[in-house]
Amino acid sequence: MATTVYLFRNDLRLTDLPGLAAASRAGSVLPLYILDDAAAGDRAPGGASRWWLHHSLQALGEEIAQAGGQLNLLRGDSVACLRELLGSRDISAVHSSRAYSPWEVALEAQLRDTCDALGVTFKRYPGALLHEPEHIENQSGTPFKVFTPFWRHCCRAEAPAQPVPLPSDTTWAEPLAQGLALQELELTPTKPDWAAHWPTLWTPGSEGARNALQRFLQDRVQHYASGRDHPAEEATSRLSPHLRFGDISPRQVWHTARATLQQQPALEEQINKFLAELGWREFSYHLLFHFPSIEHAPFKSQFQDFPWLGNKTLLRAWQQGQTGYPVVDAGMRELWHTGYMHNRMRMVTASFLTKHLLTHWRTGERWFWDTLVDADPASNTASWQWAAGSGADAAPYFRIFNPVTQGQKFDADGVYVRRWVPELAALPDRYLHRPWEAPAAVLEEAGVSLGSDYPQPIVDHREAREAALAAYQEIRKG
DNA sequence: TTTTGAGTTGTTCGA
DNA sequence: GTCGAACAACTCAAA
Secondary structure (H helix, E strand, O other): OOEEEEEEOOOOOOOOOHHHHHHHHHOEEEEEEEEOHHHHHHHOOOHHHHHHHHHHHHHHHHHHHHOOOOOEEEEOOHHHHHHHHHHHOOOOEEEEEOOOOHHHHHHHHHHHHHHHHOOOEEEEEOOOOOOOHHHOOOOOOOOOOOHHHHHHHHHHOOOOOOOOOOOOOOEEOOOOOOOOOHHHHOOOOOOOOOOOOHHHOOOOOHHHHHHHHHHHHHOHHHHHHHHOOOOOOOOOOOOHHHHHHOOOOHHHHHHHHHHHHHHOHHHHHHHHHHHHHHHHHHHHHHHHHHOHHHHOOOOOHHHHHOOOOOOHHHHHHHHHOOOOOHHHHHHHHHHHHHOOOOHHHHHHHHHHHHHHOOOOHHHHHHHHHHHOOOOOHHHHHHHHHHHHOOOOOOOOOOOOOOHHHHHHHHOOOOHHHHHHOHHHOOOOHHHHOOHHHOOHHHHHHOOOOEOOOEOOOOOOHHHHHHHHHHHHHHHHHO
């Protein structure tokens, strides 16, 4: 019987994998995941993502075990691992889902060459997108650079393929003798185990993903369009880490959401808004695929010469949630404690780092890369550039978020700030987002001593804003 | 080819 | 407190 290797990448699930279904139809399947940090370079998953990856692999392994097979794990150079495997077993083909970031594209070419040289078929199937990047282009035949026409075009294009199930009669190949135990990938933290409480927050894996989607579509979606902007509300899907590792595919999400819309037409505005967020993920991947340099270089080239400052003390205050601006600190602490930050807060904290602290967006991008469970090579890059003003379809640079106004608008009753900055919990709403303006008596009543219990603002908003606008003037002259 | 309309998410100022 | 205009000018996408 012919054996096909199914090489898992960012698709840690069993349904909606056309390459796996095809492998199953062709004979027995050898499911394989290779952790290859060297090939990924500085895009190897960060600490928080590794935690997710561990648990997602665990869930995938259990699913495969339930179906009678065993997930094989290897660690090291993908090409060497694959070459050894193809040399030691009778393998007719290698199947995989496509991946789109620069290092994954490069590695895929090497894997294909390796297979070709050994006379083994390498077959790649559509990956974690609704539409392949080559299929979406404007009338000039070039990639879109503005979101709205991009997404309009996607919505008019042929609908994404229906998810395919794994055939129930799948047979699994004999496991590899050299396969590793999950623990041997060393993906989870030990000393200290900062993620000890994360299983209460997250359920990685495809079952967790399906449950999150159901929970969202049954309840949260009803006030998604406005609720999604309020970090204290539970109005978002929290699907991002599941999508990052492919616990669920965007096609599954898209079709499930469309089915809900068919049953409940009144939800049109909410569901379309939700699908547009999938669209932003899609847009980020299209940008990264067509303009791979945006990983490191500004999309708008004039930002090459932007006079970033890069003050280490200010950066540390931002990372630790000690800037003296309550919403900023709440966001950064949520990130540190949960591996996640609400989208509105991501915008506020990214704006603060790049504009108030004049720190390079790459510095913030690296921090998010290490601390987010959903750190995604496309979304993280494109969104940081968007916030910094250097990205595609970015906010105009002069739009500088006022952290006080943002707090008053999106956390008016202070539930979010009080949750993450408990030392300010007793302050009245009126001063919660600007404690430095509270009268001494109010601070004393709330038990807050500014400068010891909670920092004074590390920069003055008005001064920082003017400095940012002045810095922007410098690159406009050139 | 030229023209035209439009572009995720905001802030500040002055009436 | 609320409202509208200005911010600064640019590039994209489509007609």
